[in-house]
Amino acid sequence: MKIRYLFVPFLVLSIVIYSCSADYLDNRAQVDLSSITLKANIETTNIGIDQTLEFTVIGNDDVDYTANSVITVNGEPIEGTSHSFTEGGEYTFEATYSGFSSNALTYNVVTEKYLVIDRSKALRTQTVTFQLLNPNGDDATSEATFFVNGTSISGNTFSSNQEGVYEVYATYDNGVSQTEPETLEVFVPKRKVVYEDYTGAWCGWCVRVTNAVHLLKEQSDDVVVVAIHNNDEMTFPQEVQLRNTFGVAGFPTAKINRTDTAPNPEDAPSSIEYALANAGTETDISIAINTELTGNMLTVQTKLISENSIPSTHKLVVYIYQDGLVFPQTNYYVNTPGSPYYQMGNPIEDFVHNDVLETSLTNIFGDQLQSTNAFEELSINFDAVDLSTYGDTSNGNTYDPSRFGVAVYVVDENNNALNAQHVKAGLNVDFE
The missing domain is CATH 2.60.40.1930 (Macroglobulin (MG2) domain)
Structure with missing residues (x-):
């Protein structure tokens, strides 16, 4: 895994590779091309009519593919790798190389100052x-x-x-x-609460946390949910390490901001209120996420900015999750009037599982951040991940890359989540 740290205005490249050995290993040659990025010498949205754009096309493998790429403006190919303007207006540039399509760069060309x-x-x-x-x-x-x-x-x-x-x-x-x-x-950055559902399709009591998640999402947009499955078709391979670290002794358990436990029953109004206590409150750290989905390949960039300095004791957690998986769910509330799962069967055959944790782009407990000054933007890029690896076609399920999403946490040295953000694959979310 390679992680690149980009500082503004200075560029710092840091590559962190995890392996079974403690020895450093440069695996650059093992990275396959899965996406290309179109860049230009001018980054502002507005440009003057007398300015010339110079383009480069860079692959996720850090190779320059400019010379062999086709660059278009408003859908028409340009000659070479630069473009000048003869009249004002809006112009959109894109690049293609070997079946890959780049991001779009849009400029408003003006004729005055x-x-x-x-x-x-x-x-x-x-x-x-x-x-x-x-x-x-x-x-x-x-x-x-x-x-x-x-x-x-x-x-x-x-x-x-x-x-x-x-x-x-x-x-x-x-x-x-x-x-x-x-x-x-x-x-002013607003805090999103991390809500982690330790669950399993075999667990008959776990549907009450599913209901709690539904109520939380219904009442607030400031919640980031991840479901960590145990001993079923959706099991996260490292869930045991997570359970042991965060003291999860039984199922279901809902963890708030990683280290706090939601009161039982989790879908009671008092427990929902407890979980939402800090949702949407002011904080100092803001998280932005940019993703690009090219076929099955998802590339992720996270950006952080803070009103205060970010210490090196803080860590970044980046998870990939999947929605819309259908598997039978054991239901111990089948005979409980008032439950949303009353008389729905045991098991509930067509139960839809969302927010299912599939993989981590960082260490599961987070990668240490470099110390960053207040108001300094920190950008971290991850190599592309093949989502089809996590597609499930059993039990009538179909693979759809648009059902995946990215969840990002910033945590302190004690694993407390300080803020979080999430976005669907292929979409972006700005600082907020």
């Missing part, structure tokens, strides 16, 4: 920098006066301790001309 904001989302008190650029990309910031929510500011930097959406624009030519407005969001 334009505003550039170094980030579209910022934490409280985080400094944001504005620039005014000429259509050829030259810096004209010294000619500009910048406005935030209609009020001019001194200089070209801005920060706020108030969350909200701010409108930003610049005037120039002694105030005669004005750029198109852009938006800046100042946000």
Whole structure:
């Protein structure tokens, strides 16, 4: 497994490889091409009409495939690996190589001076920098006066301790001309609660935790659920280590933020309220996830940012889970009036199992993070995983890569989950 750490503005490459040996092993040659990424020399959304884009195409194996790739603009191939513009408008670029399709890069090409904001989302008190650029990309910031929510500011930097959406624009030519407005969001990270369901299809009492998960998801979007199965068709191979570490003595057990245990019965209103006590509350660390699904291959990038420094004692956990698996579920509530599983059979033959933990892209307890300063963005890329490896076609199930998802936790040195995030395979979720 290779993990790459990318710091902004400096780039640091760190490769961590797990093997049975403690010796370092560079397995770069063993990485197969499974995805390609299109990159350009200009990263901002707006660019001037007199600027030229230079493209590169990089595989997940770190090989440059630019020379043999086809790059298109709005669906039409371009000549070479660069592109210049003759008129303004919106342009979307993509690349293909050997059956692989890249991400899309979309630019708004402008014919006048334009505003550039170094980030579209910022934490409280985080400094944001504005620039005014000429259509050829030259810096004209010294000619500009910048406005935030209609009020001019001194200089070209801005920060706020108030969350909200701010409108930003610049005037120039002694105030005669004005750029198109852009938006800046100042946000406060919101905590998502980790809810881990230790379960098994053989466990007749476990459906009450399934009901608790349903109620939690119904009441809050700030819950990240993972079901860790024991001794059934969906068993997670390392569930014993997880159970032993987190003190799971019986089934069902629901763990909150990894180390706290949900009160029994887990679907009682008081237990639901207990689980949601910290859901959506303010915290300091925010998690973003970018995924790309190419056929069966899923690539994952996680990004972290914090109002406070992130110590090296913190760890990152990245799990892959699957929804929609149908297997019989033992049901001890079949004769219990008031239960949602009353008279549904024992077992419930067509029971749908969601959030099933399939694999971990990190150590199951997390990979140690590098110490990161406040407001410094930390990006961690993982090599592609073949989701078909975890497809199940028994019991009438079908394999569908869109049923998979990614769950990410940041945990402290005591394995307490400080924040979490999740997203379906092929989709992205920004800092929030």
